[in-house]
Amino acid sequence: xxxxxxxxxAVHAKVRHDSARGHVTGExxxxxxxxxxxxxxxxxxxxxxxxxxxxxxIDVSAARSADGVRxxxxxxxxxxxxxxxxxxxxxxxxxxxxxxxxxxxxxxxxADSYDQARNAAALVxxxxxxxxxxxxxxxxxxxxxxxxxxxxxxxxxPEAAIAKASHRIDGExxxxxxxxxxxxxxxxxxxxxxxxxxxxxxxxQHPSEVxxxxxxxxxxxxxxxxxxxxxxxxxxxxxxxxxxxxxxxAAVLADRCGQPVKIRLRRDDDMIMTGKRHDFLFRYDxxxxxxxxxxGVDILMAMRSGNVADLSPGVLARAxxxxxxxxYLPNARLRGYPCKTNTVSNTAFRGxxxxxxxxxIETVIEHxxxxxxxxVDEVRAVNxxxxxxxxxxxxxxxxxxxxxxALVDRLRSEIDFDGMxxxxxxxxxxxxxxxxxxxxxxVKFGVSFNTPKLNQAGALVHVYTDGSVHLNxxxxxxxxxxxxxxxxxxxxxxxxxxxxxxxxxxRTDKVPNTSATAASSGSDLNGMAAFNATNTIKAxxxxxxxxxxxxxxxxxxxxxxxxxxxxxxxxxxxxAQLTWDERVSLSATGYYSTPGLHWDAKSLIGNPxxxxxxxxxxxxxxxxxxxxxSRVLRTDILQDCGNSLNPAIDLGQIEGAFIQGQGWLTSxxxxxDESGRLLTHGPSTYKIPGSRDVPRExxxxxxxxxxxxxxxxxRSKAVGEPPLMLALxxxxxxxxxxxxxxxxxxxxHLDAPATPxxxxxxxxxxxxxxxxxxxxxxx
Amino acid sequence: xxxxxxxxxxxxxxxxxxxxxxxxxxxxxxxxLRLTGTHVGCExxxxxxxxxxxxxxxxxxxxxxxxxxQGNQITTIEAVMKNGEYSPMQQALxxxxxLQCGFCTPGIVMTFEAYLKENxxxxxxxxxxxxxxxxxxxxxxxxxxxxxxxxAAKMNSPKNQEVEP
Numbered sequence: 001x002x003x004x005x006x007x008x009x010a011v012h013a014k015v016r017h018d019s020a021r022g023h024v025t026g027e028x029x030x031x032x033x034x035x036x037x038x039x040x041x042x043x044x045x046x047x048x049x050x051x052x053x054x055x056x057x058i059d060v061s062a063a064r065s066a067d068g069v070r071x072x073x074x075x076x077x078x079x080x081x082x083x084x085x086x087x088x089x090x091x092x093x094x095x096x097x098x099x100x101x102x103x104x105x106x107x108x109x110x111a112d113s114y115d116q117a118r119n120a121a122a123l124v125x126x127x128x129x130x131x132x133x134x135x136x137x138x139x140x141x142x143x144x145x146x147x148x149x150x151x152x153x154x155x156x157x158p159e160a161a162i163a164k165a166s167h168r169i170d171g172e173x174x175x176x177x178x179x180x181x182x183x184x185x186x187x188x189x190x191x192x193x194x195x196x197x198x199x200x201x202x203x204x205q206h207p208s209e210v211x212x213x214x215x216x217x218x219x220x221x222x223x224x225x226x227x228x229x230x231x232x233x234x235x236x237x238x239x240x241x242x243x244x245x246x247x248x249x250a251a252v253l254a255d256r257c258g259q260p261v262k263i264r265l266r267r268d269d270d271m272i273m274t275g276k277r278h279d280f281l282f283r284y285d286x287x288x289x290x291x292x293x294x295x296g297v298d299i300l301m302a303m304r305s306g307n308v309a310d311l312s313p314g315v316l317a318r319a320x321x322x323x324x325x326x327x328y329l330p331n332a333r334l335r336g337y338p339c340k341t342n343t344v345s346n347t348a349f350r351g352x353x354x355x356x357x358x359x360x361i362e363t364v365i366e367h368x369x370x371x372x373x374x375x376v377d378e379v380r381a382v383n384x385x386x387x388x389x390x391x392x393x394x395x396x397x398x399x400x401x402x403x404x405x406a407l408v409d410r411l412r413s414e415i416d417f418d419g420m421x422x423x424x425x426x427x428x429x430x431x432x433x434x435x436x437x438x439x440x441x442x443v444k445f446g447v448s449f450n451t452p453k454l455n456q457a458g459a460l461v462h463v464y465t466d467g468s469v470h471l472n473x474x475x476x477x478x479x480x481x482x483x484x485x486x487x488x489x490x491x492x493x494x495x496x497x498x499x500x501x502x503x504x505x506x507r508t509d510k511v512p513n514t515s516a517t518a519a520s521s522g523s524d525l526n527g528m529a530a531f532n533a534t535n536t537i538k539a540x541x542x543x544x545x546x547x548x549x550x551x552x553x554x555x556x557x558x559x560x561x562x563x564x565x566x567x568x569x570x571x572x573x574x575x576a577q578l579t580w581d582e583r584v585s586l587s588a589t590g591y592y593s594t595p596g597l598h599w600d601a602k603s604l605i606g607n608p609x610x611x612x613x614x615x616x617x618x619x620x621x622x623x624x625x626x627x628x629x630s631r632v633l634r635t636d637i638l639q640d641c642g643n644s645l646n647p648a649i650d651l652g653q654i655e656g657a658f659i660q661g662q663g664w665l666t667s668x669x670x671x672x673d674e675s676g677r678l679l680t681h682g683p684s685t686y687k688i689p690g691s692r693d694v695p696r697e698x699x700x701x702x703x704x705x706x707x708x709x710x711x712x713x714x715r716s717k718a719v720g721e722p723p724l725m726l727a728l729x730x731x732x733x734x735x736x737x738x739x740x741x742x743x744x745x746x747x748x749h750l751d752a753p754a755t756p757x758x759x760x761x762x763x764x765x766x767x768x769x770x771x772x773x774x775x776x777x778x779x
Numbered sequence: 780x781x782x783x784x785x786x787x788x789x790x791x792x793x794x795x796x797x798x799x800x801x802x803x804x805x806x807x808x809x810x811x812l813r814l815t816g817t818h819v820g821c822e823x824x825x826x827x828x829x830x831x832x833x834x835x836x837x838x839x840x841x842x843x844x845x846x847x848x849q850g851n852q853i854t855t856i857e858a859v860m861k862n863g864e865y866s867p868m869q870q871a872l873x874x875x876x877x878l879q880c881g882f883c884t885p886g887i888v889m890t891f892e893a894y895l896k897e898n899x900x901x902x903x904x905x906x907x908x909x910x911x912x913x914x915x916x917x918x919x920x921x922x923x924x925x926x927x928x929x930x931a932a933k934m935n936s937p938k939n940q941e942v943e944p
Contacts, residue, residue, distance in 0.1 A: 024869040024888060025882030026816015026856035033815035181916050183820045183828055232883030233818070234916050267821045413867035479880025479917045648876045652918055656879060659919035683825035683914060691910035691920045693813060698921060 006560050009498020012029060014648035018484045018503050019231060019477075030233050031187045031201045032264055040189070041070050043249060043263035044108035044117035046124045047273065048099035051133035051342035051676030055097055055126060062123035063109060068116030070257045072124075073108045079255070082273045084248055086209060086241040090308045091249050091345070093217055093252040094478045099128070101344045102676045103272040105245070110253040110261055133342040135676050137281045140339035141546040142628050147309040147340045151606040152573025153320045155394045156331030161296025169371055172284075175356055177304065177754040178349055178664040179680075180479075181688050184233020189262040190214075190254035197224050197587025198251055203232045204243035205476050206516035213244035213252040225251070230505040233476035235350030236660070240516045242274045271681040275347030276670065278303040278315055282332050282360040284367075290499040292379035296331035299323055299360055299383030303353075305338035307343030310339045313601070315346075317450045319353030320604060321395055324406045326444045327359045327383040328390040328616075332476070337450035342676055347741070348518060350660065351724045352590075354445055358725050359752065362441070362460035362732060370739065370747045376732070377440060385444075397607045403640065404442050404614050411616045411638040412440070417763025418656045420620065423596040428740055436633070437737025441729035446609030447723040448594055449519045451601070455594035455610075457525035457580045461490065461533040463541075463586040465572025469501045475526035476506045478718055482522040482709065488645060489527045489713060493534040496556040496572050511589075516759050520613070520718035523645055524590060524607030527713035531616045535592025540586075544579045545570065605610075610718050611710045613717045614703075615639040617726035619695065621733040625741060628760030630666065630734050635695040637726055642708035654700050654723040663689040665752045666734070738762045742770040785849050789814065790858035796845065804848055805829045805840035808855060816856035816885045820914070827913035830886035831855050837893045848909055856885035859892060867930040868892055877926035879917035887913045899935055903928065 009015045022028025037302060057616040060072045060712045075082050075096035085091035091619045095106045097679045108125050134140050161169060166370035188202040188210075198218070207227040215222045227247070232239060246263050254261040265273065283300040301319055306313040316336040323334050365383065369376040384405055385391050391399045411417075415441070424436045448455050459473035471490050475485045487501040495498075508514070515525070541563070542556040549556070549565035571579070579586055599606035619635045644650045667687040670681045707715035731752055736746040738759065746769050749763035787810060797810050808814045808831070820828030824842040831840045832854040859866050865873065868891050881906045887910070891905055894901075894909045896902045901909065906927045910920065 014876075017878060017881075018871045019881055020878060021877075024865065024872050024926040025860055026818075026888075028881050029815065030818070032819075033809075035813070119809065140831065181914075183818070183914070183916055184825065232880065234880040235940055236916070275928040300880040359787065364786060460854075479878075479882075481879070488925075597840075639889070652876050652922060655919035655921045656917045657919075682821060682823055683821050688914060688916060689919075690914060691924065694920050734835045 002686055005492060005495065007491060007495055007497050009488055009491050011492045011645050012643060013488065013646065015484055015488055015498060016644055017481050017649070018434065018487065024675055025393065026161040028231065029294055030184050030231065031203055032187055034189065034201065035393055036262065036276060036586060037191065037260045040260040041110040041112060041253065041257060041326045042114040042117055043063055043108055043110050043253060044114065045105045045123045046126065048095060048104040048106055050099060050101055050128055050130050051102050051132045051135060053099050053128035055095060055099065055130060056129050057127045058107060059125040060107060061272055065139055066116065066120035066123055069109060069120045070112065070259065071110045074106065074180070077126055078252060080217045082217065083214040084244040084557045086310060087313055088309045093245055100342050100407045107680055108253060110257060116415045133676055134370045135341055135343060135672065137304050137339045137341065139630040141302050141337060145340040147305040147312055147338045150338065151316055151320060151336040151604060153334040153394050154332070155197050155329070155396065156296050158296045158333040161331035161542055162285060162287035162298060165295040166289055167371060168287045169367055170285040171363065171367055172652050173360060173687065174281045175279060177279040177346060177360050177670050178668050179271055179670065179686055180236045180238030180276065180349060182232070182234030182236060182238055185265045185267055185443060186243060186246050186274060187264040188243065189248040189260065190250040191260045192254045192258055195218060198254060200225060200247050200251055201225045202227055202247040203239055203244050204234045205239045205478060206241065207476065207506050207508050207517055208514045209241065209477035209516065210244050210247045214248050217248040218251055218255055227508045228505050229476050232476065232478040236350045237352065237518065240348040242347055242520050251472055253479055263475065265566065269682045271686070272678050272748065273344065275310060275345045275665065277348040277349035277357065277448045280300050280356045284360060284364050286364050286368065288368050291382045292372050292374055293382045294329055297364065298333045301360065302337040302339050304341055306341055306343050308345045309338065310345040311348050312346065314450055315348065317604065319357040321446055321608065322354040322357030322451065323361050324393055325358045326385060326442045327361060328385050329394050332394045334394060341669065343672065350657065351721050352519065355661065355725050358443065358728060359466065366732065367747050368736065370744060380442065395608065396605045397609060398510055399612065401611055403442055407614050407638055407640060408440070408442050409705060411618065411636060415618060415636045415649050417618060424620065433624060434622050435625055435627055435740050436620060436622045437733040437735045437740060438618065439582065439729050439732035440616060440618045440735050441726055441732060443615045443725045444612045445725065447520055447613055447718045448597055448610045449609060450517065450599060450608045451523065452597040452599050454515045455525065455597055456515060457522065457529040458514060459526060459529035459533045459590040460510050461530065461537060461590065463537055463576050465580045467500065467576045469572065470504060470505050471501050471530060472510045473526040473530050474506065474508065474511040476517040478572065480653060481646060482526065484649060485523045485645045486527050486530045489531050490534045493531060493538060494572065496561050520720035520722065522717065524712055524718055524721070527645070528592035528756065529590045531590065531713060532592055533588045536587060536588035536743065540584050541575055541579050544582050544584055545575055548578060567614065583591065599771060611708060611717065611724040613640055615722055615726055617729040619729035619733045621730060621737055623734060623759055624739045625763045628756035628763065630759055632662065632695040632730055634697040635729065637700045637723065637725055638703055640703045640706055641717040641719050642712065642719060643704060644702055644737040645714060647702055650702060650719045653719045657724040657729050658723065659689050659694055661724040662730050664728055665731040666754050667757055669753050734759060739764055742766050747772055783846065783847060784785055787845060787848055787853060788851065788857060789853045798845060800844065800846045802845050803841055804843040804845045807845035808840060814855050814857050817870040818882050818885060826891065828883050828886040830889040830913065832893055835893060839888045844888055856888055858886055866892060867933040868895065871926035871930035871933065872923065875922050875926040876927055877918065883913060883915045884938065887923060891930065895931055895934060
C-alpha cells in the first residue's frame, strides 16, 4: 500500500467533508428536505401515557372518519410480524395487548397533512388497565427482572484473591443515561411501487436492518424493500436500531394506502419515544496490595435496559469488556445485569457501554489511591497492562499492541503535568471558595463489533468510460466523514484526484446485507471493502494497459491521473475507454471481513477486538464550593489514530466526541417523574454542551508515527468512539476538586452527571464526613 | 382554521403565500416556499438551526408566525452566496472543517452573517458568546469558533474591503 502521492485528496490528506459545500449553502438535502410526491401522507402516533398497563380497548372510529385521514392502524392491522427487535423478537412496532413504557406507540394515523393526523389522534380512545410499574434499576435488580439473562465474565479466582489481599474496599457509584440529541430527529418516508415493492428513505445507521425490519413487518421478502440514506443530521448510535420502528410504520401505511407516507418525529416525541445511553448502577469489591496493585475485583454492573432488550446484550458485553480499561485484572468477576424497567428501551450510544465500564474501574482506581494516600496516577502506573506479561484481559484476549504507558508519558511531559499539579495546589492553598481539580484519563478501546459476524462489509465501484468513478459501500454518512475517507481510499488506489470519485447514497440494492455503521468501524470495514473493489478493477485495467503497451502487467504504474508503462502513458480516462473497447468489465464489488475474531457470547471469552485504540487526556476544572458550578479550564488530548486517513476529520471526531462525553458526565441529566414520564424532553430542560461549556483552552493532538500494527486500511485506526471516554478526565477532575476540599482525606460521593446540584451536595457531604472523622479522631 | 393570503419578502423577492395564520415562518419557508436550507431542529427556539435574518437580525424562524412578517425583509441561507461565490463566513466554515453532519450549519451561517457586520473584530470569548444560541452536537465548536475568527479576519483585510462596496 503506497501512500506517497501527488494526487489531490489521497489518504492521509486533510480533505474537507464531501458535503461541506452543501452544508454551508443549505443545499445538502436531508430526508425532510426532499420534495414530497403529490399525495404524500403524514403520520402522527398515539402513544402510551402509562409506564405499564394492559390495553382493554382501542376505539378509532372517530379518528377514522376525521378530515383528511387515510388510514388508522393498530397492532391488529400489521400484515406481517409485529416485531422489530434487533437481537431478540421482543419489540413490537405497535403495542399489542399491553404497553410497557410511556411513549410506546399504540396507534398510527396517516392523513393528508400532519395537522389533520394530529387532530385525528386526539379522537382515539384507548382504555388502559394500569399495572404496577418498575421504574428504577434497584427495583428490577431486587425482583430479578431482566430483559434477557445476566452476563458474567470471570478470570482467575476473584473471591480468594480479594479475601487474601492486604487491603479490601467496596463502594457504589452510578452514571446517568444520555439522549443522543442528533439535530435531525427520526424520519422515514416510504414510497409504494407496483408488485408491492417499496422504497424507503430512512435516517438510519443501519439500512439493512431497516430493510429486514420493514419486510418482516410487511410480511414480504427482503427483496421487495429498498432502503436508501444519503446522510443523517447526526446519529451517535441513536439511529442504529431505533430507526426501524418508524420506517416500518411508514411502510405499512404506504402499502395500505398506496400513497407515499412520511413520518417525522417532533423533538419532544423523539426524546420521549426513543432509547438513550444506558444508565448504570455499579457496586465494587476490590482487594489490592500496599502499592495499590489490584489483586482481585468483583464488579456488579446493573444497566437500565428498559422495556425490551434492543441492543443491550452488545452494550453490556462491551461494558464488561471495558471494565479493565488499561489495567491488568488478574482475578476478576464482572457481573452484568440487564434490568428490565418500564422505561423506553435504552440503545446504542457512541462508546456502547465502553464509557460506563471505564467509569467504574476509574472510580475503583481513585478509591484505592485515596485509601492508600497515594496519587491516582501512581496507582494507575502499577496497574497498567504489561507489554510481555500481565497482558491478558478478563475476556482472555491478549493485549498485543499496548502503547498506553508511552502515550501517557508523552502527554504528561509535553504539558508539564507535574507543574500543572503544583499550580493547582498553590491555587487551592490561596482560595477558599473556588477549588481546582485536575485529572488524567487513559483510554484503551477495543475496535470491532463484539459479535464477530457483524465485522464484514461490501462495496460497489464503477468506472465509466470517461474515467469518472462511482463509489458505493455499506457504510452510512452521519457527519463523521466516512464517505470522504472511503473516497480518499479509492482515489489513492486508482491514483486519480478525489473529485473524480462520485460519492453516492447508501442503498440496500447496491450493497446488500450490510452491518450498521457503528462500533467506530465504518472506515475500517468499508474502506477495506472499497479498497478491494477498486483493486479488482485496477488489475483488469492494468492487463488492458499491458496489452496496449505490449509489456507485462508488472511494468504498468498508475500515477497522478495517468497510467504509465515506462515512458509511454495514457490518461486514466483513456484507459477506461480502452478497457471498455476491449470488452473488459469496469465494475466490481469488494468484500472484507475482519480477520482473527472469535467470541463466545455465553462464557464471554474470546478475541472480540482486532486491535485497540489508545488515548489520554488531562483536564483541569474549577468548582465553586458555594454554588456547585464547575468549569473546564483546560484540556489536553493525545489520541492514537494509527496513520490517520484524514487528520482534519479525525481531529473533528476527537473534539466532538470529547465534548459529547463531557455533556454526558456534567450537564446532561435525564429526569423521569414517579409516573415514568420523561421530564427532560427538549433542549430547554435537557442541557447538551453549548459553545461556552467547552474547555477554555483545548489542545488536541493526534499521536504521530503510530501506524496500526494490524494491516488495517492504510494502517489507520478507528476514531469515532474512543475519544468520548477521554471526557472522563473532566468528571475525575471534578471529583478531584471535591476531594481537595478536604485535602484528599476522603473519597467523594459524586455520581455522573456531575451537575452543579450534585457537586454542591458532594462538597457538603465530604465536609460533613471529614468533620466527623476529625471529631472522632480527637475523641 | 382557514387559510389567509399575504405577501412575504424573502431574499428580496415578494412571495404570495396562502397559509393558516398560525403557521410558523420556518414551516412556510420550508413547505410553501421550498427553501429547505433552513432546518428545524428543536421546534422551540433553543437549538438555533432554523435561524434566518429578519431585517438583517438573526431570528429563530420556529418562534415566528409567517403572518407577522409582512413588511419585513426575510433572508435565508439560500441568499447568502452571491454570484456563485461563498460569503467569507461560508468559505471559512468550509475551509476550517467547521461542520460535520451539517444540520446546524445554515443556522450558524445566518447568525454570524449578521453578527460580524456589527462586531467585525470579535475575540474568541465573544465568538463563543455569540455562538451560544446555536447548538451543534458534532463538532465540539472548536472549528466553528476558528472559522468565525477567519471570516472576521478576511472581512477586515484591506483587500476585501476594496472589493466590498
